[in-house]
Amino acid sequence: MNFVDYLFDNVKDPLKSCIHTNKDTLTYRDLNSHVAKLATYLNTNLGFGKECLLISENSIFFVICYLAIIKSGNVALLVETRIPDDQLTRIISESKIQISFVQKKLCTNFINISNVFTDDNLNQLPDDGACNIPNIVDNDTAVVIFTSGSTGTKKGVMLTHKNLCVNTESIIQYLDLNSEDRICATLPFFYCYGASLLHTHLRVGGSIVISDNIFLGGVIRDINTHSCTGFAGVPSTYQILINKTPFLKEKLPTLRYMTQAGGQLQNKYIQQICEAFPEKKFFVMYGATEATARLSYLPPHLVLTKLGSIGMGIPGVILEVLDENGKPVKPGETGEIVARGDNIMKGYYGDPETTNSVIHENRLFTGDLATVDNDGYIYIVGRSKNIIKTCGHRISPNEIEEFICSLEGIMGCVVIGLPDDVMGEAIIAVVHPGGTDELLLKDKILAECRRNLPTYKIPKSIIFVQEFPLNASNKIDKLTLAASIAEKLKNEEE
Amino acid sequence: MNNYDEDAIKKIFSEVLGLSMHEVTDSLAYNSCVQWDSLKHLQLVAMLEESFGIEIEMDDIIAMENYGMVKSILQKYLM
Numbered sequence: 389m390n391f392v393d394y395l396f397d398n399v400k401d402p403l404k405s406c407i408h409t410n411k412d413t414l415t416y417r418d419l420n421s422h423v424a425k426l427a428t429y430l431n432t433n434l435g436f437g438k439e440c441l442l443i444s445e446n447s448i449f450f451v452i453c454y455l456a457i458i459k460s461g462n463v464a465l466l467v468e469t470r471i472p473d474d475q476l477t478r479i480i481s482e483s484k485i486q487i488s489f490v491q492k493k494l495c496t497n498f499i500n501i502s503n504v505f506t507d508d509n510l511n512q513l514p515d516d517g518a519c520n521i522p523n524i525v526d527n528d529t530a531v532v533i534f535t536s537g538s539t540g541t542k543k544g545v546m547l548t549h550k551n552l553c554v555n556t557e558s559i560i561q562y563l564d565l566n567s568e569d570r571i572c573a574t575l576p577f578f579y580c581y582g583a584s585l586l587h588t589h590l591r592v593g594g595s596i597v598i599s600d601n602i603f604l605g606g607v608i609r610d611i612n613t614h615s616c617t618g619f620a621g622v623p624s625t626y627q628i629l630i631n632k633t634p635f636l637k638e639k640l641p642t643l644r645y646m647t648q649a650g651g652q653l654q655n656k657y658i659q660q661i662c663e664a665f666p667e668k669k670f671f672v673m674y675g676a677t678e679a680t681a682r683l684s685y686l687p688p689h690l691v692l693t694k695l696g697s698i699g700m701g702i703p704g705v706i707l708e709v710l711d712e713n714g715k716p717v718k719p720g721e722t723g724e725i726v727a728r729g730d731n732i733m734k735g736y737y738g739d740p741e742t743t744n745s746v747i748h749e750n751r752l753f754t755g756d757l758a759t760v761d762n763d764g765y766i767y768i769v770g771r772s773k774n775i776i777k778t779c780g781h782r783i784s785p786n787e788i789e790e791f792i793c794s795l796e797g798i799m800g801c802v803v804i805g806l807p808d809d810v811m812g813e814a815i816i817a818v819v820h821p822g823g824t825d826e827l828l829l830k831d832k833i834l835a836e837c838r839r840n841l842p843t844y845k846i847p848k849s850i851i852f853v854q855e856f857p858l859n860a861s862n863k864i865d866k867l868t869l870a871a872s873i874a875e876k877l878k879n880e881e882e
Numbered sequence: 883m884n885n886y887d888e889d890a891i892k893k894i895f896s897e898v899l900g901l902s903m904h905e906v907t908d909s910l911a912y913n914s915c916v917q918w919d920s921l922k923h924l925q926l927v928a929m930l931e932e933s934f935g936i937e938i939e940m941d942d943i944i945a946m947e948n949y950g951m952v953k954s955i956l957q958k959y960l961m
Binding site for chain 2: 470493494496497601602603604605606628632633634779810838839843844
């Protein structure tokens with residue numbers, strides 16, 4: 389079944405509002421008619437099975453284009469709005485993009501893209517109703533989400549119509565969503581967690597508030613103004629709210645539940661949230677773009693007794709922690725999280741080799757290391773992939789290391805992530821300065837990073853060392869290094 | 883440093899947003915400046931708080947939508 393037909397299958401009241409922004413409100417009937425119009429336009433001018441790039445922040449433009457591309461049987465290629473030029477150029481050269489949907493306010497950032505369709509074009513579409521949408525099969529690709537890999541280059545995760553349908557169904561089931569639910573969405577829709585908010589609420593006939601504030605604290609007002617029942621965040625979302633706003637003192641009377649995924653939120657914050665909002669459900673969850681979005685959740689009544697656990701597989705997903713021989717680990721032992729289910733991606737775009745390295749016999753090897761307790765609840769202990777998660781972004785240390793090493797006067801550089809009260813993890817660059825003056829070098833590194841890297845990749849601190857700890861195979865031992873740097877920073881604070 | 887110092891504020895904006903000092907004018911606004919996103923806003927607030935030794939209240943952080951507003955809000959904390 390076409391994923392968009394599945395989403396709109398249940399609409400009981402077409403005049404009900406489905407998308408709210410600070411300026412506009414869109415009903416299901418409006419949304420449906422905009423999507424049908426654009427889908428018809430795409431079928432007439434492109435046919436189907438073609439690739440369409442979409443670059444947009446959360447907006448009505450994003451929602452209409454995204455759904456129309458999928459409905460027309462074409463493939464939506466999603467990238468982050470802050471994608472660096474070189475990475476976008478590579479994606480464009482390696483794909484067969486026929487048309488690019490770019491939000492008008494972002495057009496000046498992407499002047500090199502050809503055949504651009506913006507908000508203005510959307511308002512000028514012809515009104516001919518003859519819609520000839522092709523039949524799609526479940527295994528057809530609907531979306532390619534480009535996400536950061538551990539080497540720093542983007543990998544495209546291909547998700548099928550079926551992947552999207554089954555994961556949406558599972559999430560609705562365990563969150564117990566219905567048409568009364570209204571989510572306050574701050575996470576970007578081009579990111580799998582953000583997209584899942586859009587999918588689930590459309591499917592149940594609920595509504596989505598696009599909360600787009602200069603400062604995250606604005607969500608408190610948005611939740612109250614729009615009477616939201618749900619809120620979703622990554623670790624940095626909750627850390628910013630707790631540390632920089634009066635969030636924990638708020639009542640938020642309409643809010644029924646909150647969800648958290650996208651990395652590990654420190655236990656102390658989970659406890660603070662549960663203490664501040666004892667009547668609300670707090671869902672700790674775990675997932676991967678490669679699994680459409682969601683893989684596990686911890687039932688909210690266990691959030692304090694199983695503190696720090698990511699729970700168990702969601703309905704329809706078998707989630708196991710396997711040792712090196714492929715056997716489930718015993719309680720207390722560490723292994724890799726492996727998932728089976730119809731939500732596992734079709735593969736990486738144009739990269740069968742990497743696909744085969746993470747999917748064997750229909751099982752996704754996540755690269756996340758975990759243990760289980762006596763009741764089978766899973767606890768993440770580390771990542772075997774070399775990735776830093778900061779402010780909801782996945783960052784490859786390699787990219788920043790290479791950049792800093794390319795600067796004059798640097799002998800070596802290792803980039804690590806350390807727990808941070810606001811960012812989730814903070815980027816720390818550990819630099820071997822050679823003979824250069826450390827103070828001068830520090831200013832220079834930071835200035836060059838600010839000039840050349842996106843904000844979220846700029847190291848929070850630069851720390852100088854005269855040598856790096858090595859492991860048995862003479863590689864830099866990042867774990868030991870991270871521990872000693874964390875110790876050093878702690879001592880400096882005291 | 884606890885005194886209102888416009889040059890210091892301007893320097894922080896120019897550094898964080900990657901603009902030259904003369905591009906930082908009162909009309910520079912979150913809505914129209916492509917470099918000024920919510921993550922940069924958080925960074926601006928953190929740097930202003932750190933260099934002036936103040937803590938800016940949430941409603942003020944939300945109200946700091948253009949450079950002119952930032953200046954008048956900071957005067958409240960630094961006068």
